[in-house]
Amino acid sequence: MRRVASLLLVVVFSVTPAVARADCKEHRGDKVVLYSTTDDPSVLIWDSRARLRAYYGASFDEAQALLPHSILVAPGTRATVISCVANYIESPIFEQPEDAIGVVISSGPQRGVTRWVLGNDVRSPPKGHH
Amino acid sequence: MKNESLANITGTLLITAFLVVTLAFAVQGAFETRTEIARTFARQAQIQQAQIELEELLRLQIDEENSLRGYSLTRDPFYVAQYHQAAAGYDAKAAGIRGILRDQQLAGAGVLLGAYAALQSRWRAEVARPLLRNPRQRLVELDKRNKLFADYETRTVADVRAALAATEAGLVASTQQQLNRSAYVRAFWVIVFGVLAMLFNTYRSRLNRELEEERTITEILQRAFRSESVPLPHCEVGSAYLSATRQVAVGGDVFDVYRLSGNRALILIADISGKGVDAAVLTAFVKFMIRAIALRHAEPASILSEFNEAFSKAVGNPYLFVSMFVGILDTTTFRLDYGSAGHDCAYLRRRDGVEQLSVTGPVVGVMEEPFYSKTIDLDPGDTLVLTTDGLTEVRNRDGKALLGIGAMELIERAGTHAQELADDLIVAARARGGARLRDDLAILAIRVMDTERERVRA
Numbered sequence: 001m002r003r004v005a006s007l008l009l010v011v012v013f014s015v016t017p018a019v020a021r022a023d024c025k026e027h028r029g030d031k032v033v034l035y036s037t038t039d040d041p042s043v044l045i046w047d048s049r050a051r052l053r054a055y056y057g058a059s060f061d062e063a064q065a066l067l068p069h070s071i072l073v074a075p076g077t078r079a080t081v082i083s084c085v086a087n088y089i090e091s092p093i094f095e096q097p098e099d100a101i102g103v104v105i106s107s108g109p110q111r112g113v114t115r116w117v118l119g120n121d122v123r124s125p126p127k128g129h130h
Numbered sequence: 131m132k133n134e135s136l137a138n139i140t141g142t143l144l145i146t147a148f149l150v151v152t153l154a155f156a157v158q159g160a161f162e163t164r165t166e167i168a169r170t171f172a173r174q175a176q177i178q179q180a181q182i183e184l185e186e187l188l189r190l191q192i193d194e195e196n197s198l199r200g201y202s203l204t205r206d207p208f209y210v211a212q213y214h215q216a217a218a219g220y221d222a223k224a225a226g227i228r229g230i231l232r233d234q235q236l237a238g239a240g241v242l243l244g245a246y247a248a249l250q251s252r253w254r255a256e257v258a259r260p261l262l263r264n265p266r267q268r269l270v271e272l273d274k275r276n277k278l279f280a281d282y283e284t285r286t287v288a289d290v291r292a293a294l295a296a297t298e299a300g301l302v303a304s305t306q307q308q309l310n311r312s313a314y315v316r317a318f319w320v321i322v323f324g325v326l327a328m329l330f331n332t333y334r335s336r337l338n339r340e341l342e343e344e345r346t347i348t349e350i351l352q353r354a355f356r357s358e359s360v361p362l363p364h365c366e367v368g369s370a371y372l373s374a375t376r377q378v379a380v381g382g383d384v385f386d387v388y389r390l391s392g393n394r395a396l397i398l399i400a401d402i403s404g405k406g407v408d409a410a411v412l413t414a415f416v417k418f419m420i421r422a423i424a425l426r427h428a429e430p431a432s433i434l435s436e437f438n439e440a441f442s443k444a445v446g447n448p449y450l451f452v453s454m455f456v457g458i459l460d461t462t463t464f465r466l467d468y469g470s471a472g473h474d475c476a477y478l479r480r481r482d483g484v485e486q487l488s489v490t491g492p493v494v495g496v497m498e499e500p501f502y503s504k505t506i507d508l509d510p511g512d513t514l515v516l517t518t519d520g521l522t523e524v525r526n527r528d529g530k531a532l533l534g535i536g537a538m539e540l541i542e543r544a545g546t547h548a549q550e551l552a553d554d555l556i557v558a559a560r561a562r563g564g565a566r567l568r569d570d571l572a573i574l575a576i577r578v579m580d581t582e583r584e585r586v587r588a
Contacts, residue, residue: 039192040280042273060249060282064275072274093285 024084024099026122032103033125034077034117041075045115049085049100052116056091056098073110078125079103082114089118142337145330152326156319163312167305173234174301180230180239181294183223188287190220191250195276198258205265213258220250239293246286253279347410360387362395363461368548368575370556372520382409382452383518383572386417388424393462396424399473399516399574400454415444416452430456430469431490434501438471438494451495455487455516464508464578469501474534475522477515477541478506479551484515484538513548513577515541520571521555524563532562548575 026032034043046052051069058066083102090097099119105111193216201209224247231240257275360367367387382402389395398420402412419440423433433456441452455476457468470476472493478485491501508514517537524532532540544554552573559571 036277038277038280038284039188039195040277042277044274044277060278063278063282067274067278070274072277093288 023086024101025119026081026084026099026101028081028083030081031106031125032079032081032101032122034073034079034103034121035075035123036121043073043075043077043117043121044070045073045103045105045110045113045117046070047115049088049102049116052100052118053089056089056093056118071110071113071115073105074108077105077110078107079105079117079122081122084119094120141333145326145333149323149326149330152319152323156316156323159315159319160312163308163315167308167312170301170305170308174298174305176230176234177236177294177298177301180227180234181291181298183227183230184243184287184290184294187220187223187227190216190223191283194220194250194254194258195280198261202261202265210262213262217254224250234297236293236297239290239297242286242290242293246283246290249279249283249286253283360389360395362387362389362459362576363393364464364579365459365461366548366575366577366579368550368552368573368577370549370552370571370573372556372559372571382413383520383570384413384417385516385572385574386421387574387576388421390424390458393460394428395459395461396421397457397459397466397468397514397516397574397576398454399476399518399572400452401473401518401572402452403450412445412450412452416441416454420454420456424456424458428458428467429503430458430467431501431503434469434471434491434494438498438501441495442498445495448496451493453493453519457514459508459514459576464510464512465505466508466514467503467505469503471501475517475519475537477517477538478508479513479515479541480509481511484542486534486538508578510578511580513551513575515551515555516574517555518570518572520569521559521573523569524559524571525568526562527564532559546577548577551575551577 034045035041036043044055046055047069051066055063055066055070080103081101082104085100087097088100101117101119101122103115103117103122105113105115194213197209197213197216200206201213224243227243228240231237231243253276257272257279261272369385371383382400382404384398384400384402386398387395388398398417400413400416400420402409402416404412416437419437420433423436423440427433427436434454452471453473454471455468455473456471457466459466468476468487469491470487470489471491472489474486474489476487478487487506488504490504492499521537521540522531522533526532540555540558541551544551544558552575555573556571
């Protein structure tokens with residue numbers, strides 16, 4: 001069941017408009033590392049980009065209610081980009097809108113899971129890492 | 131002339147008052163600007179202090195979280211103590227920052243900081259306390275909550291930072307505005323002050339020029355009207371003049387030695403009340419009128435009476451009067467007939483001392499009382515010394531006037547020859563009065579030559 005859902009998500013990500021991808025800082029197939037620059041460097045990954053966007057626009061209590069739809073992964077978790085929606089997440093805390101990036105986790109306990117992550121939490125890995 | 135002087139004084143006072151008021155406004159404006167800028171800088175310093183404290187607060191928050199992580203991973207009670215220490219430090223620091231924000235009336239930033247502190251309290255209740263109670267419990271959910279808190283605290287702190295930065299930027303802009311305004315205002319006052327100073331200078335130059343012109347005219351008149359030392363047979367004539375100030379140099383002192391017919395010589399010294407061109411013109415009137423009358427009358431009393439009548443008619447000013455000494459000297463017998471119209475500064479220096487020649491009538495121009503003449507015989511070596519009251523009125527440092535007695539002492543000690551004597555009196559008056567001379571001083575000395583040899587040489 002889980003595998004089917006993953007495949008479904010891959011299909012959904014694949015139909016994301018190419019125009020949006022063109023403006024993204026990451027591109028499909030890019031190998032990335034997840035790392036947050038907030039006080040807590042671990043990264044929340046989300047089951048839908050809408051919830052990802054809602055989290056950054058919500059109040060604390062609303063955000064708390066969204067938490068069951070997220071997974072917390074350790075900083076340094078590796079992933080592969082499978083989709084990107086440019087400037088999708090707008091929030092008063094960002095100077096510029098942030099990208100929503102679809103990734104497949106490729107390391108750690110969540111390996112193989114496909115989720116959405118904030119563009120700012122995605123880093124290029126050190127050379128020769130992948 | 132009096133009205134012009136009054137107008138000049140009023141004008142000078144008015145412009146000076148303008149200058150003083152302008153200067154006062156400029157100084158007060160500068161002082162106010164300085165106070166305002168100092169207040170703004172003090173406020174800015176407080177805001178910067180709050181910013182620094184806020185960063186310190188964040189460090190304490192991270193200390194709290196790290197201590198909790200350390201405890202959940204190691205279960206070492208050391209981390210619990212460290213956690214409580216960081217929490218206490220956090221609370222104290224937050225209270226301090228709230229105080230600063232309250233003092234600076236930054237209500238918006240205060241509310242944000244309150245929200246931030248409330249989040250931290252919730253984090254302690256919902257994340258920290260469960261972990262402290264049971265460090266073995268599964269961390270995943272707590273970690274997510276921790277992440278949520280971290281994200282929201284980051285946002286709130288960013289807002290507090292932004293509020294403080296905006297306030298500081300506002301203060302910087304306000305300071306800049308104040309400085310600009312101060313520069314404009316100062317430039318304005320400098321221009322006003324400069325224009326007034328130029329006007330003042332122009333006005334003062336005009337006054338000086340007018341004064342200088344008047345003084346020049348008066349000096350020319352006085353030079354023309356004052357007698358040169360006319361030589362008299364068997365006599366030495368000496369004279370000197372001392373001005374109290376530049377203005378007083380145009381005063382009303384006059385003396386004259388004029389040879390009448392035969393062996394007769396007219397000797398005159400007069401002190402006219404008043405100063406300036408008016409007084410200088412009057413000196414001419416006195417001098418030539420007395421000469422004219424002396425040509426017709428032999429008696430000094432008659433000369434004074436006729437002059438008194440002519441002066442009263444010609445001048446017609448009850449406030450103008452003249453004290454004068456008129457003498458007719460026979461240059462063969464050295465008999466001197468004189469009349470003194472209120473002029474008590476006439477002395478005779480003999481071998482055995484100095485005597486003051488008595489007054490024989492009132493000052494001219496005041497009343498019609500009769501004038502009398504007196505006669506004295508001068509011996510060889512005797513000197514007739516006539517001065518104006520500038521000598522008796524000269525005051526020392528203590529304000530004490532020389533008076534007649536002092537003048538007589540000076541005359542007794544002065545040099546033998548007529549010019550020498552006149553010069554010595556001037557030197558003594560200057561030494562005594564210095565810058566405090568109140569009136570100008572005219573001196574006329576006539577000495578009967580002592581020996582035949584001296585007369586031959588003369």
